[in-house]
Amino acid sequence: MKSKQRWPENYNPPTWLPDWRQVDEYPRTESKAVYAWEFLRRNPNYQEAYARLSNLCEDEGVAKYYKKPLGLNAHSGLFWKESVTLKQSDGETEIELTNDDISPASILLHTELLRELRNWGMSYYLLDPANGYLDTAALSGVARLGYFNYSEDWIHVPVKTEDGDEALEEVPLDCGIIPQDCEVPWLFDASLSIAIQIEKAKLHLEEIQKNMEGKIISSPKYEVSKFNNYLRLLDADALGATAKDIQDVLYSTYSNFDYSKNSHTSPSRNILNDHRKAAYLLRGRDYQLLFS
Secondary structure, three states, X not given: OOOOOOOOOOXXXXXXXXXXXXXXXXXXXXXXXXXXXXXXXXXXXXXXXXXXXXXXXXXXXXXXXXXXXXXXXXXXXEEEEEEEEEEEEOOEEEEEEEEEEEEEOOHHHHHHHHHHHHHOOEOOEEEOOOOOOOOOOOHHHOEOOOOOOEOOOEEEEEEEOOOOOEXXXXXXXXXXXXXXXXXXXXXXXXXXOHHHHHHHHHHHHHHHHHHHHOOOOOOXXXXXXXXXXXXXXXXHHHOOOOHHHHHHHHOOOOOEEEOOOOEEEOOHHXXXXXXXXXXXXXXXXXXXXXXX
C-alpha cells in the first residue's frame, strides 16, 4: 500500500522509475542541483502538471514553438518582430536590429506555462519529468530562486478567484518575473560591501517571515550522502513496497547493542521514518533550496 496522503489514489508510477533495490541505478554525484531535479520529477503533481500542459500545447497547435527536447520552454514560444534600420556613422552604413514587439504563440498556453513555472520555482523551462539528470539541461539555469529579471512587457488576463469573483492577473509576455505571493525583491549594489548588504537583506527577510509564518523557519540540515536513500524510499513507496521490504534492503545494517538486554536492537524503523519525512519535504518544496 502506498504511503497515505503522499501519493494520489490510483496513481500509476511512471515507467522511467529505476529499480529502488539497485543502488547503481541512482545518481553518483555531489551536485545538489542534480538531486533537486530528481526529487522534483518524482512529484506526482508535477508529473500531472507537465502532462496537462503538454497536452494543452498540442491542442493549441503551438508545439513547434514551445516543445523542445527537454520540455516546454517559455522563451522559445515568443515571437520577436525585428525591424532593420540603416544608420550613417562616419560615412559607414550600420545595421541596427531592434525588437519592436514580443508576443506569445498562444496566450492561453503561455499563461498556463508561466503559472506552473512560478508554482514549481522554475524560471523559464518546465522540464519533462521523463528526462533524468543525465538527459536534461544545466539544472542551475532553470531555477527561479536567485534569478530575477523584472518583466518589462506584460498584459492583464482575467481569472476567476476562489470565491467566484473575477480578477486580473499580470502575465509577463517577455518571461520576466513579476513578484508573487511570498517573493520579495531586493536591490544590491555591487560597488559596496557585499557582506553588510546580505546581512541587511537577511534581517529584512526574517522580519517578513515572522510576520507571515509567526516564526523564522529554521534551515534544514540535508546531507547529500543520504539523498540516494531518500530517492529510493520515494520510489519504493510509489511502487507499494512494504516497510519490511524497505528496511531489509535499505536499513538492514543499522543496529545497536542493548547492554541491558544483552542483545542487538534495530533502530531502522526510526531511521526509515526520519528519512521518509525528509524525502517528502524535498519532493514537495525544499528541492528549490538545492538548485542554486
